[in-house]
Amino acid sequence: MTTAAKARVLITLRPDILDVQGQTIQASLKSLGFKSVKSIRVGKLIEIESDEDVDAMTKALLVNPIIEDFKVEVL
Amino acid sequence: MTVAVIRFSASNCDRDTRYVFEHVVQAKCDFVWQDENELPADVRAVVLPGGFSFGDYLRAGAMAAHRPIMKAVKRFAEGGGPVMGICNGFQILCEAQILPGILMPNHHNRFVCSTVELKTPGGGLGALKNYAPDETIKLPIAHHDGRYYANDDDLMRLTRDQMIALTYVDKDEHNNAKVNGSALGIAGIFGGPTRNVLGLMPHPERRSELCLGGTDGVRMLQSLLS
Numbered sequence: 001m002t003t004a005a006k007a008r009v010l011i012t013l014r015p016d017i018l019d020v021q022g023q024t025i026q027a028s029l030k031s032l033g034f035k036s037v038k039s040i041r042v043g044k045l046i047e048i049e050s051d052e053d054v055d056a057m058t059k060a061l062l063v064n065p066i067i068e069d070f071k072v073e074v075l
Numbered sequence: 076m077t078v079a080v081i082r083f084s085a086s087n088c089d090r091d092t093r094y095v096f097e098h099v100v101q102a103k104c105d106f107v108w109q110d111e112n113e114l115p116a117d118v119r120a121v122v123l124p125g126g127f128s129f130g131d132y133l134r135a136g137a138m139a140a141h142r143p144i145m146k147a148v149k150r151f152a153e154g155g156g157p158v159m160g161i162c163n164g165f166q167i168l169c170e171a172q173i174l175p176g177i178l179m180p181n182h183h184n185r186f187v188c189s190t191v192e193l194k195t196p197g198g199g200l201g202a203l204k205n206y207a208p209d210e211t212i213k214l215p216i217a218h219h220d221g222r223y224y225a226n227d228d229d230l231m232r233l234t235r236d237q238m239i240a241l242t243y244v245d246k247d248e249h250n251n252a253k254v255n256g257s258a259l260g261i262a263g264i265f266g267g268p269t270r271n272v273l274g275l276m277p278h279p280e281r282r283s284e285l286c287l288g289g290t291d292g293v294r295m296l297q298s299l300l301s
Contacts, residue, residue, distance in 0.1 A: 020184040061141060064134055064170070066177045067224065
């Protein structure tokens, strides 16, 4: 079995975008006793094994630039 | 003269939508699978129905927006053909960049299912030509990701160019919809060269028969054929 290049795409919400998932998690943590959480933002981690152009994949489908930023880490 | 209802993997409002076109509007209506390359030769209007296409995985509507049929839908829309995207269909139109902006999770992060009051600032225009300007109507909504968001420039342009078709009546102090946080209370917007594209989160096909609660929705479905 041949292996291909590995990359990690980290997708985060742009800082000015309201993150309701993060807020909901923050509220749940508060009810568990973690009362001083300043902020929680939830993103996505996509691990890709491929020799094709991962940057092109992010632009074609993986990321919506209206609300998301991303970073590609080549492993 | 066929109304084409596009079916994506895990669309689920396709049959209800076709039912209303066939039995209430009384129009010829066909399903078109997402991987077709062309619309029917006699296509009169295209409808992207509601559902959870591709499980809403990655982002709602993101993968459906890239299926082969969407190239034909985009060409049809650019040529002035009537296109209506209902709920998931609205999300798909935004992801396909046929309409600006994006639908995000409701501000309270819950799925909301209720009948809401809407206004028609787009009344008299496009698919809302059978409605009066600023008419109050009631339509059901059922969504988790109905909060319309666009950058300030796009919101300004939508307002200035009268492309806001439907708004939720109840808004908060920031002018966002109380029911899901939608910017400017936007429930639906027009697009295309002649407002021939309408994307909306409410379900007009679920409010087209008196026995099911009301008929405020049927006029916009009828307008796709006239």
